[in-house]
Amino acid sequence: MTSADLDTQGAATTLLPGAGAEFRSWFAGRTRATTCRVTRTPLAELPGWSIDDATGNLTHDSGRFFTIEGLHVRTSYGPVGEWSQPIINQPEIGILGLLVKTVDGVPYGLVQAKMEPGNINTFQLSPTVQATRSNYTRVHRGSRTKYLEYFTEARPGSVLADVLQSEQGSWFLRKRNRNMIVQVDESVPAADGHYWMPLAELRGLLRVDGLVNMDTRTVLSCMPAAFFAADRDLPAGDMAAALIRSISGAGTPLHSAETVLSWFTAAKSRHELAVRRVPLRQLPGWHHTPDEIAHDDEKHFSIIGVSVRTDDREVSEWHQPLLYPSGQGVVAFVVKEIDGVAHLLVHARYQAGLLDAMEMGPTVQCNPGNYPGGAPAFLDYVRHAPADRVLYDTILTEEGGRFYRSQNRYLLVDAGDDVPVEVPGEFCWVTAHQLSGLLRHGYYVNVEARSLLACLHSLW
Template sequence: MPSESLLSWLEGRRGLCDMTVQEIPWQHSGEWRYREGALQHKSGGFFSIVGVEATAGGRPTLRQPLINQPEVGILGFLLQHRGGEPHLLIQAKPEPGNIGLSQAAPSVQATRSNYKRLHHGKPTAFLQYFTGDPAATVRADSLQSEQGTRFLGKYNRNMTVELPAALELDLDDAVYRWAPVREVCALLVSDFQINTDARSVLASSDWSALAGGDAPFSRCRGQGGFGEALLRSYGAGPAAEQASDGEILQRLEQLRAAHPFAVATVPLDDQVDWLEGRQPRLLGPAGSFDVRQVAVSSSEREVHSWDQPIVAQEREGTAVLLAREFGGVLHLLFRGRAEIGFREGFQYGPALQDAGGAPSPVPELDAEERLLEAIHRRATPVLSNLHSDEGGRFYRSVARYSIALLDPADELPVSPSLSWMTLAQIARLVKRQGVFSNEARSLISMLLAYL
């Protein structure tokens, strides 16, 4: 379990957090305007709320608002060996939509607008180590997607950068803290401790670098149970695989070819009640979310007050990975999922997912989800935790992330959209762009509690 000192530090930061969040009519905003069919910041930077329509076979299948933030941000952890053990530099970052306001975040979590200081606020600390400082060694660097049900084609750089052990940083101890990797990873199976961006960076990192001098998952050797099953799966070779890496990637390409859909931005003019002030919130499809305007103040952020649109989801979401042994080797099941905001159309997501009721742009594939739900009811829960989505864009948006173990005797559906993967395969493929969704990476990160 995480040390009390790390947990008490995070709790202490929450107790001292002075952030306030108040909903306001968007027409009262001093910083946002409706123009060119979208809700935009007056600077033209940061992000905008746009209308998006998906069409397949020449007919519309889905229309909804999305966050349009084409600039690529940096999400990165600094890694350093301290006292012979790998540590990560944790930031207690307050965000208006976080459960508890402050959660553990990467060392750097910054949009391009922020680190270019479009807000005229404080500079981003430690940014230089992610932009070419010769003292830093890059251990992982990949473009990874954000939620495709909420963002339009959004990617961020996910980075892990190692610093020499002798390098001392000038830290604001109220905001930053070095923590052993093993303690950070233990928090991945605690509710509302590690934010979305940190989970994504950890999942797509070099797990060997995180483990230090030990092989990943080797501490589970001889302990039996799920941890030792992960160790065997991480060490499994091609002979144990249900499909090769190439076949797994080819299935995604085949899904994209078999179920193409086009996406285009459209004006938000159809939301007449919102535009004319009778409805304070911009409504998403099928009641899955709404967009509201909030005024925020905090002495801990680069600027002390601002207002912004934020996406709110009332219903608790779910994301489930199913696990099963084949020939004594644990595999995890991912499903190729279509989301309106994916540049590629499809990525591997959880076996089961409910993003607050968000509909799919390819509804003909929904029947497969219902079949997997029936199988899931027979599974044995292994891990289950509540996490909230990134609090800078989502307001108290919560999902239950679960991993459940199937009996090897269970009959399973065979489908072009389903792929069983060993942990060794996941560790390789998660570093690639456009393979795993944000929700899938959060589930993968939970496995690192056994690292």
């Protein structure tokens, strides 16, 4: 494929249900005032990047940022016991930080409208700070990261959440980010591109396709429930009340915290997962062209290159590889009311790139196109659920700084009596409050489940 301009259309700011007129005006103005051009560039011609002659690994000339390498996986878990794949190796720890403050009893968060080259609609709502270590230490020789000092020099008592969390374990090798929420009492002006908005309004925007980015979702999932409980009323309806109990910790969960941890530890101990890095050039089932690295059956994903010009970032021009998924995925929690408390059906999920091999994931997390011979458990159930059972259904994108047009259909589906309390051993019924408690620690809940946990708060 020759170099070509890629579609960088702006978000439809006139179609933002739940957003106030002031926000719509700000967001529309931000998209109009910014220029952005993303151009497909062959990997072999990507400025600033080199393909190693011996391994075929793709590396940045600075030795920083990230590399594209090969991975070989062998496991006793799941239907496929062995495979090879490209993977993004980004060992440095970035910061995903949200500033919050309370004004007249209403909690606000400082968000930014951030351009990423892989975003479908160019701009999405990002946390106050979203930066890799290479970026905020200015390896790219660009401008400084705004508001960084509130997180690197946070005052004692101001930190509401501070925890290392993983990212996509199928595409990143042991990638971690520091998820932080810092409360401020003083007036902090919103810089150009930033906006103070009520957290209730921000949560409502999680129901808009492709607007709130992955990094904002994972940070919101770490928010202590007590911080924003005051801005909501108890909704009508049995399931809505059951969800409130699930979030707040009211009522009695099906399993104690100790039982959930024992189930998870047993699941991790049941299978073996052997992962080793291998030369990218030697991956069976994958082929290299000057333009891309792709799977022979056109499944899973490919690695492409892009060149970016914009006036919205710390540097105005750069070049990079992006991981391009082969199709839209499905990420879903089956939800069941048990003794008046809503429970989420969690899946103990191995992923080759996770630091500790397994984390708790949603009930369903897959790209259906990769399973032509048999659907994973509960996939058909959530995709074909009656409309009155679907609590949440929105297309959300993944991190546009590393993935190109990566979209998943996020679902919360009320199981009613269709799914029994007794479930297969790799699954467990857990309340939202129990998951939130685990998020005070790293590497228990994966990024897709964290996104859905944030989406759960958008239901009212």
